[in-house]
Amino acid sequence: MKTNMLTEKLPSIIILTYAAFLSSDVMTDWRYSPFDSGGHTAFAIWFSLWLVLAKTDVKPSNFLSFAAGLCLILGLMMDLNVVFHLAILIAALQFLPREACSYAHLISGFLWLPAFGYAMAMVGIEESSAATVRISLALLMTIVVVIIATTRKLELRYEPH
């Protein structure tokens, strides 16, 4: 049973691992780019929440695999890191139940992206405040995800059978 589950999940695991490998440059951005500081903390928050929400019995979606695979191919063609990062977010969604809290978690994933640092710079946020803004939003999104997940659990518990 466990072997079957692993076989079923293996393509999703491979896609997620490859997307992570292609996105490894992100660590340099977090370290050296002032607008990307705090990105590692936002990622740690996002990843911890992903570990909590991830379920082993979620059926892999062909659409998500296709979308993540397409992002990897387009990223390779265009040499654009943001597309690899998008592939990670989509591939990570494969392991989460198809519920509102998972989609909120997907949105919170945008907060660790260097592209979010660029967006902050473009809207005029100072580089000295970039880490604070990023981490605060990541924490706020965590609260949103937890509220949605808890509400859903309570709904399921009190649903008439």
Place this chain on the structure above:
Amino acid sequence: MSRTNGQFLQWLIILFVVLATFAFKIHATQQQHSSLHDVPVSGYGFDGRALEFSDAELAFLGKAEAIKHEYSQADYRLVVVVVDGSNNRHAVHDPIFCLRGAGYETTSNTEFPIINGHGQLISLANGSAKQKVAFWFSNGEQRYTAFSRYLAESAINRLTFGAIGSQPKMITVYSTGGRIPNWSSILDRFPVLMDI
């Protein structure tokens, strides 16, 4: 769709990704070298010299081709940096974002006309140090300053294996000599810049 068909599709996607990786790696190694090194250091009415990139700059550029020339004419001395991101697109960033990230504060930002387009002049301050930097992107036919357009043109060129358009180059110019009153007229005196 049955579970077996679904799994087959998932493996097919992985196969496509693996094939795409090899195809683009092979294509990248076969790309032609750009003509940046043909850009003259001196010519009629101007003189110059090639400058070396620092180790940090070389590390940042990676496989990207780039030149750094200092041109002088009368009282004006300009350092011109041209980056061709064909072999490493990550070497080309939005200069406004990069300069802010490097600790400079943008005090003003104005566009100025150049042949077949426009450039952008950024006034920067870092404590008491002040500097003006002009930049533009060139696809060989038009000159523009929108980084989004650079990304789009670069992506289309890569997606079509070079069949549509060309890889735009980023040109950055700053002065090391006297104050430049009118960047448009000064840059017009360096026709070599308008050939890129």
